[in-house]
Amino acid sequence: MTIGQVVSLHLHPAVAGEPLHTVREIFAEAGRGIVGNGRKFGHKDRRGQPSRRQVSLIGREQIAEHAGTLGLGEIPPGAVRSNIETAGVDLLALVGQKVKLGGALLYFYEPRTPCYKMDLIAPGLRELMANGRQGVLAQIIESGNISVGDAITTFPS
Numbered sequence: 551m552t553i554g555q556v557v558s559l560h561l562h563p564a565v566a567g568e569p570l571h572t573v574r575e576i577f578a579e580a581g582r583g584i585v586g587n588g589r590k591f592g593h594k595d596r597r598g599q600p601s602r603r604q605v606s607l608i609g610r611e612q613i614a615e616h617a618g619t620l621g622l623g624e625i626p627p628g629a630v631r632s633n634i635e636t637a638g639v640d641l642l643a644l645v646g647q648k649v650k651l652g653g654a655l656l657y658f659y660e661p662r663t664p665c666y667k668m669d670l671i672a673p674g675l676r677e678l679m680a681n682g683r684q685g686v687l688a689q690i691i692e693s694g695n696i697s698v699g700d701a702i703t704t705f706p707s
Contacts, residue, residue, distance in 0.1 A: 554639025554702035556651055557610055558627040562588035567667075570628040575697040578605065578654035578690045584633055606662055607641055608632040608685030616678045629671050632662075632685055639702050641686045648705040653694025655705060658686045 560570035561584065577585040582592045583604040593601040608630055617625045627635055634651065644658045664679035 552701045556700045558635040560628040605688040606632045607634040652696035652700035655692035656688040
């Protein structure tokens with residue numbers, strides 16, 4: 551069942567702190583992350599195992615709500631440093647579930663936690679994004695392409 555849509559895609563740069571790169575398509579590789587995602591691709595955790603944090607997602611509706619609360623006209627796509635921005639789906643409600651985006655299968659495992667960089671976009675943004683209002687983190691279960699415009703669908707457990 552289609553529950554939403556991919557509206558923008560972003561890759562982290564090789565150098566920390568630089569702006570994300572907006573792209574039309576990504577390849578999500580199971581257990582490794584997004585190919586071309588700067589220093590994040592193939593990242594290992596403290597035990598030397600593949601990191602679960604392979605993809606970050608946020609809804610454009612949530613971003614627009616934060617912009618309105620802060621009196622901003624808009625927070626541009628990619629500014630909040632998420633790989634995938636969506637529309638029409640409650641991402642937080644899908645934590646603990648497998649979700650299909652384009653040709654890839656992701657497991658949404660926890661809400662994102664905002665970092666100090668959010669207050670560099672707009673003072674107060676980090677606080678607004680606390681408590682599950684900054685999207686979710688996911689790991690890639692099955693590899694595949696994800697493109698702008700792709701459907702987001704639930705996956706039977």
